Amino acid sequence: NAGVTQTPKFQVLKTGQSMTLQCAQDMNHEYMSWYRQDPGMGLRLIHYSVGAGITDQGEVPNGYNVSRSTTEDFPLRLLSAAPSQTSVYFCASRPGTETYYGYTFGSGTRLTVV
Amino acid sequence: AQKVTQAQTEISVVEKEDVTLDCVYETRDTTYYLFWYKQPPSGELVFLIRRNSFDEQNEISGRYSWNFQKSTSSFNFTITASQVVDSAVYFCALSEGSSGTYKYIFGTGTRLKVLA
Numbered sequence: 001n002a003g004v005t006q007t008p009k010f011q012v013l014k015t016g017q018s019m020t021l022q023c024a025q026d027m028n029h030e031y032m033s034w035y036r037q038d039p040g041m042g043l044r045l046i047h048y049s050v051g052a053g054i055t056d057q058g059e060v061p062n063g064y065n066v067s068r069s070t071t072e073d074f075p076l077r078l079l080s081a082a083p084s085q086t087s088v089y090f091c092a093s094r095p096g097t098e099t100y101y102g103y104t105f106g107s108g109t110r111l112t113v114v
Numbered sequence: 115a116q117k118v119t120q121a122q123t124e125i126s127v128v129e130k131e132d133v134t135l136d137c138v139y140e141t142r143d144t145t146y147y148l149f150w151y152k153q154p155p156s157g158e159l160v161f162l163i164r165r166n167s168f169d170e171q172n173e174i175s176g177r178y179s180w181n182f183q184k185s186t187s188s189f190n191f192t193i194t195a196s197q198v199v200d201s202a203v204y205f206c207a208l209s210e211g212s213s214g215t216y217k218y219i220f221g222t223g224t225r226l227k228v229l230a
Contacts, residue, residue, distance in 0.1 A: 040123075042205065042222040090159065099209035100147045102161040103218070 002026050006091050006106035013081040013113045021076040021109050023091030029104070030096045032074040036060065036087040037108075043090065049074055050097050081113045116141055118208050120221035127196050128229050135191040135224045137206035143167075148182065148189040149207040149218070159205065165189060196228045 007022045025032065033048035045058030049068040063085060065077040074093075078085060089109045094101035117140040127133045139148065150162040163173060165182050173180045177194045193200050206221040 040222055042118075042220040044220075045218075088157070092159075099218075100164065100166060102149055102164050103151075103159070104161070105151075105159040107156070107158045 004091055004093055004104050004106035006089075006109055008109060009107065011109060011111050013078070013111065015081060015083060015113060017081050019078050019081070021078075021089055021091075021111075023074045023076065023106060024072050025074075025091075025093045025104070026072065027093065027095070027104065028071060029093035030071070031101070032068065032091065032093045033058070033103075034064070034066065034074070034076045035090045035092060037090060038087050046076065046089075078111075083113045085111065086113045087111060116208055116210060116219040118206055118219050118221035120204075120206055120224050122224045123222075124225040124227070126227040126229060129198060130195050132192060132194050133196050133226065133228075135193075135204050135206075135226065137189045137191065137221060139187050139189065139206070139208045141187075141208060141210055143210040146208060146210045149209070150180065150189075150191050151205045151207065153203040153205065153223070155201070162191075193226075196226075198228050198230050201226060201228045 004025045030051050034046040035043040037043050044060045046060055046064050047058055047066040049055045052068050052071050055066050055068050068074050091106040092103040094103050119138045146167045148165045151159045152162055153159045163180055170182050179192045181190045203223045203225045205223045207218045209218045
């Protein structure tokens with residue numbers, strides 16, 4: 001059971017570089033989201049998707065883009081990396097939009113921007 | 115507005131001690147769900163439990179128990195006879211039944227260190 005797969009696990013970027021964090025799930029979940037985890041701030045929602053072709057912004061979307069061309073994949077793009085984007089990023093999915101579902105999380109990507 | 119407060123930033127206990135992690139929430143909805151997640155040193159968050167706002171029964175699962183009290187807006191998590199493997203960051207989360215953005219609010223987490 002793969003669940004939610006994130007790649008890469010670690011990444012170092014220079015300021016101004018762009019990159020894509022990959023996320024794939026094999027559970028046929030409708031709902032997928034990206035969170036960032038920063039010390040003392042818990043997890044904050046970046047973007048989310050309620051199905052293929054549908055995405056929306058969370059509470060901290062600036063500097064990030066997403067797309068959802070298939071049910072399985074939900075990549076997160078950093079357009080021009082900044083030191084403030086140094087964080088641990090988690091992709092998470094759940095079966096549907098109903099709020100009683102628990103999340104399945106990926107293993108995270110630790111990103112450092114220098 | 116939604117809010118989840120985990121006032122304990124870090125707790126250290128000696129193995130076999132009992133420990134309670136506090137979670138206090140704020141919501142205006144009558145229908146909502148509360149969750150606990152565990153983040154071990156490996157980094158991946160793992161779902162532990164969900165409670166809905168209509169069910170105030172306490173839950174016990176092995177050494178873990180959860181105490182949900184609507185009167186105090188709390189959903190506390192107790193580990194009995196703690197073990198080193200319980201060392202992790204624990205997050206409490208809230209989702210509202212009427213949330214238009216389908217999102218959770220996470221607390222800031224409590225780091226539990228269980229010493230051998």
